[in-house]
Amino acid sequence: MANLLAKAVAGAAAVGTAVYAVDITNESRFRKQMTSYFRYAHADLLTELNKRQSGSLPTRNDLLTNLKSGEEFDILVIGGGATGAGVALDSQTRGLKTALVELDDYSSGTSSRSTKLIHGGVRYLQAAIFGLDLEQYRMVKEALFERANLLEIAPHLSTPLPIMLPVYKVWQIPYFWAGIKAYDFVSGKRVLKNSFYINKEKALERFPMLKREALKGALIYYDGQHNDARMNLAIILTAIRHGATCVNHVKVDRLLKNEDGRVAGARVKDMVTGAEWDVKAKCVVNATGPFTDTIRKMGDDDSKAICQPAVGVHIVLPGYYSPSNTGLLDPSTSDGRVIFFLPWEKHTVAGTTDGNAELTFSPAPKDSEIEFILGEIRRYLSADVSVRRGDVMSAWAGLRPLVRDPNKKDTKSLARNHIIEVSKSGLITIAGGKWTTYRHMAEETVDAAVKEHGLKEKNPCVTPGLMLEGAHEWDPLLYIHLVQDYGLEVDVAQHLSTTYGDRAFVVARMAKMTGKRWPIVGHRLHNEFPYLECEVKYAVREYACSAIDVLARRLRLAFLNTYAAHEVLPKVVEIMAEELKWSSAEQRRQLEEARKFIDMEMGQEARAQSVSNVALNLTREEMQAAKSRFNQLDRDKKGHITVNDLRRHFREANQKIDERLLHELLCEVDLNKNGELELAEFFQLYSGLKGGQVSHNRLVRYLDEADDVGLKATKVTRSGGGL
Numbered sequence: 001m002a003n004l005l006a007k008a009v010a011g012a013a014a015v016g017t018a019v020y021a022v023d024i025t026n027e028s029r030f031r032k033q034m035t036s037y038f039r040y041a042h043a044d045l046l047t048e049l050n051k052r053q054s055g056s057l058p059t060r061n062d063l064l065t066n067l068k069s070g071e072e073f074d075i076l077v078i079g080g081g082a083t084g085a086g087v088a089l090d091s092q093t094r095g096l097k098t099a100l101v102e103l104d105d106y107s108s109g110t111s112s113r114s115t116k117l118i119h120g121g122v123r124y125l126q127a128a129i130f131g132l133d134l135e136q137y138r139m140v141k142e143a144l145f146e147r148a149n150l151l152e153i154a155p156h157l158s159t160p161l162p163i164m165l166p167v168y169k170v171w172q173i174p175y176f177w178a179g180i181k182a183y184d185f186v187s188g189k190r191v192l193k194n195s196f197y198i199n200k201e202k203a204l205e206r207f208p209m210l211k212r213e214a215l216k217g218a219l220i221y222y223d224g225q226h227n228d229a230r231m232n233l234a235i236i237l238t239a240i241r242h243g244a245t246c247v248n249h250v251k252v253d254r255l256l257k258n259e260d261g262r263v264a265g266a267r268v269k270d271m272v273t274g275a276e277w278d279v280k281a282k283c284v285v286n287a288t289g290p291f292t293d294t295i296r297k298m299g300d301d302d303s304k305a306i307c308q309p310a311v312g313v314h315i316v317l318p319g320y321y322s323p324s325n326t327g328l329l330d331p332s333t334s335d336g337r338v339i340f341f342l343p344w345e346k347h348t349v350a351g352t353t354d355g356n357a358e359l360t361f362s363p364a365p366k367d368s369e370i371e372f373i374l375g376e377i378r379r380y381l382s383a384d385v386s387v388r389r390g391d392v393m394s395a396w397a398g399l400r401p402l403v404r405d406p407n408k409k410d411t412k413s414l415a416r417n418h419i420i421e422v423s424k425s426g427l428i429t430i431a432g433g434k435w436t437t438y439r440h441m442a443e444e445t446v447d448a449a450v451k452e453h454g455l456k457e458k459n460p461c462v463t464p465g466l467m468l469e470g471a472h473e474w475d476p477l478l479y480i481h482l483v484q485d486y487g488l489e490v491d492v493a494q495h496l497s498t499t500y501g502d503r504a505f506v507v508a509r510m511a512k513m514t515g516k517r518w519p520i521v522g523h524r525l526h527n528e529f530p531y532l533e534c535e536v537k538y539a540v541r542e543y544a545c546s547a548i549d550v551l552a553r554r555l556r557l558a559f560l561n562t563y564a565a566h567e568v569l570p571k572v573v574e575i576m577a578e579e580l581k582w583s584s585a586e587q588r589r590q591l592e593e594a595r596k597f598i599d600m601e602m603g604q605e606a607r608a609q610s611v612s613n614v615a616l617n618l619t620r621e622e623m624q625a626a627k628s629r630f631n632q633l634d635r636d637k638k639g640h641i642t643v644n645d646l647r648r649h650f651r652e653a654n655q656k657i658d659e660r661l662l663h664e665l666l667c668e669v670d671l672n673k674n675g676e677l678e679l680a681e682f683f684q685l686y687s688g689l690k691g692g693q694v695s696h697n698r699l700v701r702y703l704d705e706a707d708d709v710g711l712k713a714t715k716v717t718r719s720g721g722g723l
Helices: 002-015 026-041 043-049 060-067 082-092 122-130 134-153 172-190 200-206 228-241 289-299 367-380 435-453 478-486 490-510 533-541 547-554 562-580 584-601 604-612 620-633 643-652 659-669 679-691 698-706 713-719
Strands: 018-021 073-078 098-102 158-167 196-199 217-226 245-248 250-257 263-270 276-286 307-318 327-330 339-344 347-351 394-403 418-422 428-432
Touching: 060 098, 060 245, 073 082, 073 263, 082 098, 082 228, 082 435, 098 228, 098 250, 098 276, 122 134, 122 172, 134 158, 134 172, 134 217, 134 435, 158 172, 158 200, 158 339, 172 217, 196 200, 200 217, 217 228, 228 245, 228 547, 250 276, 250 289, 276 289, 276 435, 289 307, 289 394, 289 428, 307 367, 327 367, 339 367, 347 367, 394 428, 418 435, 428 435, 478 490, 490 533, 533 547, 533 562, 547 562, 547 584, 562 584, 562 604, 584 604, 620 643, 620 679, 643 659, 643 698, 659 679, 659 698, 679 698
Parallel strands: 073 098, 073 276, 098 245, 158 327, 276 428
Antiparallel strands: 018 418, 158 217, 196 217, 250 263, 263 276, 307 347, 307 394, 327 339, 339 347, 418 428
């Protein structure tokens, strides 16, 4: 990495571009020391900034009015991911007039598709030690400081998580122990909890589904975990509370330049209304993650690419795949990568893969990558645990913005470090890095902006220790007050507490009476999840502009269960239509776009592909029973089932199913997409249910509910030892 930065600096000199090699210059270390001094010498300012602000947030229209005012901003940030949000918050709290625009929604890209860990990087420390790489060591040390800070400033969204490192060879015990203890040592006084070794019995007690054979013991170490999309939003909302003008769904069409050829703002377009206007700024910061080079070329046509996108895929499994309070680290997969297996939102998230990727706004998980993760999980779990393709509730792909090293072809050897570039046109670009170090990256970016453009800050950086939205008056027992004071169910109250922090009371007051003895208030969007209908209305106050914004990022349902996301989608659109005054045509468009997003980007399409690849494993009796169910639906003996057949069946069973749902049920199992369900497809569906490639199917479920006569899907799967 140091060599790459040295080459970058040398190359920059030839074209008039400055590249700041982070964490290795004397000036950087001096400013860091001064920031630490300022925090303690001027604690009164931080105390003032940390006072909880009451009142409502400005509306999106209010923020657009500010952005259209024609006034010149000190800093205009392009990109509303973690880094861009951090830059906006840092800049605004230094007294600089700050604006931010985001093409899509806040954290719609990489920042909502992480492994959900706040960590220093165990494997990077290993590389630093064995490679005698001082830069990697400093990166890990800095990340461990940022880990502690993030847990402090947003305790409602983050928490320490014990992670188990199982050991299957005796010689690995001292080897891994030394590495984990080094991780503790580098953490210093900010260590979350000290790591420790446990024997085989204790390991199985903590993680019962772990493979027993040859297990020698395990090491437990601690890192942080968070709700990444909500954390990103909390940073944005905090910046807005402090006076920043941040607007999502606003596209930068081109950069504006003055007579000297220096970047002086941007031409932007509201993607909701289509309105276009100019935003003037003394400094423009490019924080667009994987799309870094796109904006750089707007500033300077001859810019050479510095960002190498890498794709990482994660899958979500049911919560019973892992203990609720312990994660698992596979330090050496079959191809040498690292995979985490973590509890998250009462589910289990596993990942990630790591490989080169094409730049796209809609990255989608490939079935081969999902199968790779499942295969690695099988290596570590007991043979008694059937790891089934059908248990994948959701899957997503995220593009990581890695700094490209032309001397290396694979992405595994690249550190998630960052560089800050000042182009000859004055555009500030922050590239690379990782979620955990967003605040540090933002600080150094604003430092560079102040220096390059002569901006007059009122005070240095104050973001270490600056509380984020919802954190000010939050405590772990806040949910009890929600239960007792409002009559919410316990799991709903816990969800509100750990999502909105001390703002949860505002959401609770929006909940409607249920008319039941218990719960008193709170209509759920879905019976299996703690999300409330009133949260959709609150999401609009938090600048949600589309159904995707709500399902994917204000709530996390699309990331947790694609079937459930499809089921609540019409209700979400109905509520948003009332709040945002959508026309019938706009409601149809929202439904279509959200379904496409869930199917393509959240893994529903990959799940359907897994059904089409199922080999028949039914016995003769099971095939006959499935055929009887098929014939029950295909009364006309056409050899296929149509929507009309399903409609007639449900009508005779006195079960009301609307037309949209009827078509969805058929589409989910219509593998060749000809609008008909043929007998071969019906056999594949039941075979998938039996073998575990399909964990459940909505059509079979509705048929079982509608008809107590004939074959039940549960009977098929039980007879085959599946579900």
